[in-house]
Amino acid sequence: MILAAVTPPEQLLERLPLVLRDLVTGFFPEPLRWLVASLLAIVAILAVFGLLFAFLTLAERKILGRIQNRPGPNRTGWFGLLQPFADGIKMLTKEDIVPRAADQLLHFLAPVVLVAAALMTFAVIPYGRHLVPVELDAAVLYFFAAGAATELVVFMAGWASHNKYALLAAMRALAQFISYELPLLLSLVPVVMLTGSLSTTGIVAAQAGWKWSLIPHWHVFTPWGFAGFAIFMVAALAESNRSPFDLPEAESELIAGHLTEYSGFKYALFFMAEYFGMTALSGMAVTLFLGGWQAPLPFLQFIPSYAWFGLKLLALLTGFIWIRATFPRLRMDQLMHFAWKFLVPLALLNLGTAAFWEFTHDWSGPLQLARWALALAFVAGPFVALGRRLTAGLGPRQYTYAAA
Amino acid sequence: MNAVLVLIALLMVASAAVALSLRNIVRSTLLFVVNWFGLALFYLWAGAEFVAFAQVLVYVGAVSMVTLFAVLLTRRSLDEPGISPESRSRAAAGIITGCAVAGVLAGAVLRTKFPVASTPAIPTVTVRDIGRELMGPQAAGLLVVGVILTVALIGAIVLAATDRPANREDAP
Amino acid sequence: MTPLQGCLLLSCTLFSVGLAGALSRSNAILVLLGIELMLNAANLNFIAFWRYGPSPAPGSVNGVIFVVFSIAVAAAEAAVGLALVIAVYRHQKNIRLQEANRLKG
Numbered sequence: 001m002i003l004a005a006v007t008p009p010e011q012l013l014e015r016l017p018l019v020l021r022d023l024v025t026g027f028f029p030e031p032l033r034w035l036v037a038s039l040l041a042i043v044a045i046l047a048v049f050g051l052l053f054a055f056l057t058l059a060e061r062k063i064l065g066r067i068q069n070r071p072g073p074n075r076t077g078w079f080g081l082l083q084p085f086a087d088g089i090k091m092l093t094k095e096d097i098v099p100r101a102a103d104q105l106l107h108f109l110a111p112v113v114l115v116a117a118a119l120m121t122f123a124v125i126p127y128g129r130h131l132v133p134v135e136l137d138a139a140v141l142y143f144f145a146a147g148a149a150t151e152l153v154v155f156m157a158g159w160a161s162h163n164k165y166a167l168l169a170a171m172r173a174l175a176q177f178i179s180y181e182l183p184l185l186l187s188l189v190p191v192v193m194l195t196g197s198l199s200t201t202g203i204v205a206a207q208a209g210w211k212w213s214l215i216p217h218w219h220v221f222t223p224w225g226f227a228g229f230a231i232f233m234v235a236a237l238a239e240s241n242r243s244p245f246d247l248p249e250a251e252s253e254l255i256a257g258h259l260t261e262y263s264g265f266k267y268a269l270f271f272m273a274e275y276f277g278m279t280a281l282s283g284m285a286v287t288l289f290l291g292g293w294q295a296p297l298p299f300l301q302f303i304p305s306y307a308w309f310g311l312k313l314l315a316l317l318t319g320f321i322w323i324r325a326t327f328p329r330l331r332m333d334q335l336m337h338f339a340w341k342f343l344v345p346l347a348l349l350n351l352g353t354a355a356f357w358e359f360t361h362d363w364s365g366p367l368q369l370a371r372w373a374l375a376l377a378f379v380a381g382p383f384v385a386l387g388r389r390l391t392a393g394l395g396p397r398q399y400t401y402a403a404a
Numbered sequence: 405m406n407a408v409l410v411l412i413a414l415l416m417v418a419s420a421a422v423a424l425s426l427r428n429i430v431r432s433t434l435l436f437v438v439n440w441f442g443l444a445l446f447y448l449w450a451g452a453e454f455v456a457f458a459q460v461l462v463y464v465g466a467v468s469m470v471t472l473f474a475v476l477l478t479r480r481s482l483d484e485p486g487i488s489p490e491s492r493s494r495a496a497a498g499i500i501t502g503c504a505v506a507g508v509l510a511g512a513v514l515r516t517k518f519p520v521a522s523t524p525a526i527p528t529v530t531v532r533d534i535g536r537e538l539m540g541p542q543a544a545g546l547l548v549v550g551v552i553l554t555v556a557l558i559g560a561i562v563l564a565a566t567d568r569p570a571n572r573e574d575a576p
Numbered sequence: 577m578t579p580l581q582g583c584l585l586l587s588c589t590l591f592s593v594g595l596a597g598a599l600s601r602s603n604a605i606l607v608l609l610g611i612e613l614m615l616n617a618a619n620l621n622f623i624a625f626w627r628y629g630p631s632p633a634p635g636s637v638n639g640v641i642f643v644v645f646s647i648a649v650a651a652a653e654a655a656v657g658l659a660l661v662i663a664v665y666r667h668q669k670n671i672r673l674q675e676a677n678r679l680k681g
Contacts, residue, residue, distance in 0.1 A: 148465030424597030495600035502596025509588035519630035556652035560659035
């Protein structure tokens with residue numbers, strides 16, 4: 001881990017990860033220390049996000065259960081807390097079936113490459129003031145370059161299975177991923193434009209400070225930032241293959257899409273990569289729009305920065321689960337229309353809003369109100385107009401049998 | 405440091421050579437992805453981070469997808485015909501030409517005395533430098549590239565789109 | 577052998593492999609990929625000279641800028657080239673280049 005110069009009045013809690021790291025690396029001779037430090041960072045990421053994945057599956061089942069008025073898993077361990085480990089053991093002991101006609105090598109490589117690529121994205125997210133595993137000048141670019149492997153893996157899985165349904169589903173999944181990659185990337189371009197930095201630490205640093213020591217300078221609290229955040233999260237839902245965009249493996253309608261021929265631990269690896277992808281994209285959203293590890297109010301700064309990052313991350317992940325419980329699945333054509341006729345134009349117009357926001361930087365007094373009003377109009381106007389066009393001709397649903 | 409270069413070189417040359425000699429096009433495309441990834445590794449090794457990530461994003465993320473879609477859309481259901489003697493002789497001619505070009509180029513590279521850098525310092529380039537260059541002196545080039553990409557996008561859609569109107573019954 | 581020569585040798589090997597592939601294969605997609613490989617070999621040269629060339633200026637970005645433009649143009653080339661392949665396939669149900677010898681569809 002690379003650390004910035006430590007400012008003196010810092011509490012032990014904030015520096016705790018660094019202290020621990022120095023404690024461990026202290027046992028090793030000087031030339032090996034950087035290697036040990038990197039290994040420690042990797043182990044920490046694997047442990048933290050592995051456990052987060054385990055308990056996220058449990059949390060998802062619990063929350064979905066509560067929303068659907070049932071208890072969720074509660075038999076294994078205290079409140080079902082051991083359920084993820086029981087699931088893991090079950091997955092490990094399952095038979096791993098590979099079709100005889102399958103392309104053995106690619107069939108095996110697909111889940112491995114997917115998990116590796118998903119883990120690589122965690123390297124550039126700043127988890128705390130001093131917790132950036134790899135500090136890169138072009139970190140945002142790196143993040144999405146590492147994510148580019150996802151699409152390739154979907155194709156590999158579909159093609160290597162030698163199953164026409166898997167291949168067709170892979171093509172559908174690819175169409176979805178490519179379509180939603182566009183708004184995902186376009187929605188973060190304003191952030192890069194206005195902070196003038198592709199490095200995640202730079203973007204977090206640009207969101208420091210408070211207006212009237214009340215409103216943090218997070219990007220989500222500007223009109224363009226709010227629109228960008230919304231577009232980013234919707235596209236992230238689709239990119240991480242989550243409901244209501246989980247068409248690639250709509251388990252109640254298709255068999256399992258491109259994962260049809262996967263079983264046992266390989267299937268679990270795909271599942272794991274999906275959660276890793278969701279977590280990484282949420283972490284990126286926190287970094288880009290929600291101020292990263294910054295505390296929301298000045299007097300709350302005594303809580304260490306990584307705790308704030310964790311809280312924001314968990315809030316977004318809970319949002320993902322809540323959305324899954326709330327929205328019905330889209331149809332394929334609705335999915336495409338939503339991406340190309342709604343999200344992409346909105347993301348493009350958002351670039352204009354961000355430019356306007358930047359050029360009216362020195363407006364003050366009543367002009368400041370005009371700036372806000374104009375920027376909000378730039379955001380809300382296209383949203384309403386495009387939304388009307390998208391839903392034109394669709395009335396409220398008629399319920400024939402349910403009571404009105 | 406040079407061992408890394410040798411490894412990258414082996415990866416790239418082997419993947420490219422095998423890819424171009426396979427009969428299974430999907431596999432050769434995937435091997436080309438390995439090759440492009442190797443090139444990105446080379447860029448990283450040479451210290452051009454930005455280019456490396458752009459290479460991965462564009463080639464591994466986008467060009468590979470376009471190629472794989474093209475492969476699947478043009479795949480024939482019938483088995484490939486056997487190798488005809490005519491294509492065998494053409495392949496031999498192609499490989500001989502390739503070897504000849506390689507010989508000439510390698511000879512030229514090995515015999516030339518390159519002026520060695522007096523200070524073998526790594527040229528440090530930040531993304532900010534690249535951005536300033538692109539927005540300042542190279543702004544015209546950037547605009548032209550933007551126009552080219554737009555025209556290519558529209559052209560590709562026009563070329564690949566079917567002329568027939570879509571079947572009405574399939575429409576939603 | 578200097579690192580620069582090593583890079584240049586790698587680049588000319590890749591170029592020749594791409595050339596041999598483009599000349600000897602008859603599948604249009606593979607020919608396109610071979611050409612793409614030759615282009616990549618040229619990009620490699622830009623970076624090699626940028627990194628090891630004679631007395632690089634401290635803030636020189638020329639090599640990098642060349643490659644950035646080149647990657648953008650290559651993306652356009654791939655998109656149009658593969659669209660052409662699909663159009664050819666639609667006309668004659670075949671993408672063998674030897675049989676794509678008529679201008680009238």
